[in-house]
Amino acid sequence: MRGARVCCPPPLVPALAGLFFRTLVTMKIAIAGASGRMGRMLIETVLNDSDATLSGALDRAGSPQLGQDAGAFLGKQTGVVLTDDIERVFAESDYLIDFTRPEGTMAHLEAAQRHNVKMVIGTTGFDNAQKAQLRAAADKIAIMFASNMSVGVNVTLKLLEFAAKHFATGYDIEIIEAHHRHKVDAPSGTALTMGEVIANALGRNLDDCAVYSREGVTGERDPSTIGFSAIRGGDIVGDHTVLFAGIGERVEITHKSASRLSYAQGALRAVRFLEGRQTGFFDMQDVLGLR
Numbered sequence: 450m451r452g453a454r455v456c457c458p459p460p461l462v463p464a465l466a467g468l469f470f471r472t473l474v475t476m477k478i479a480i481a482g483a484s485g486r487m488g489r490m491l492i493e494t495v496l497n498d499s500d501a502t503l504s505g506a507l508d509r510a511g512s513p514q515l516g517q518d519a520g521a522f523l524g525k526q527t528g529v530v531l532t533d534d535i536e537r538v539f540a541e542s543d544y545l546i547d548f549t550r551p552e553g554t555m556a557h558l559e560a561a562q563r564h565n566v567k568m569v570i571g572t573t574g575f576d577n578a579q580k581a582q583l584r585a586a587a588d589k590i591a592i593m594f595a596s597n598m599s600v601g602v603n604v605t606l607k608l609l610e611f612a613a614k615h616f617a618t619g620y621d622i623e624i625i626e627a628h629h630r631h632k633v634d635a636p637s638g639t640a641l642t643m644g645e646v647i648a649n650a651l652g653r654n655l656d657d658c659a660v661y662s663r664e665g666v667t668g669e670r671d672p673s674t675i676g677f678s679a680i681r682g683g684d685i686v687g688d689h690t691v692l693f694a695g696i697g698e699r700v701e702i703t704h705k706s707a708s709r710l711s712y713a714q715g716a717l718r719a720v721r722f723l724e725g726r727q728t729g730f731f732d733m734q735d736v737l738g739l740r
Contacts, residue, residue: 478717481554482548504541507557517531539566570583600737608702612702623692624690629681
């Protein structure tokens, strides 16, 4: 009918455009140590996440895998090749997930500050000076650093804090960890973190009360110490047990990893946590809201 007005709902174009834009904005994530066991698990996890884009794959200079597609081990072509060109990878990335070795991570840390790339660090074996450098760098970039990124381990840390406070006297504390034959540092970073959590709960300094080895005539056990034992063999992903041994009873709190997938999923969760954070030093307790 001429002159009739047709009522229409509000246009959907802006809303749809916003939704479309959000689907295009993905996290550009580079992986360090890309040809290693953990590196490959991280690559697979990123490739399977709809909110993430694999932006780079770093490997050590001289690696025979350099130049290969990062997804070749999965039978996929990603267009991202393994490279030792740190500058190029950082220029194309917003985040780096690094589970390598201290010397490699420190080189990546320097480049990350220049390129304003946020870092998720699972490397272990840092000395105190290197840890101080990580904290100092957090004034320029956002860093999430944790010796273990699995949800289970981080919940276990809270259990250990609670247990230590209630077993403060009359119980000897031993930490036993087991890892695969290729692990180069001992005790594991996770075992040390467990020791730090327990020591803090008891009002002690781990540096003063840790015992890392026993041999020969050691004398009676000092009840104020925290003992560590490390096992290396086969393909053990990571087992950790804390033993509280009293008179007539003992309590064991154990976490066992059957796959590196839990570490990779935790790392991706950490990347999401760093979104919107420009600086700061965080750990998985922050990521999981367990602080």
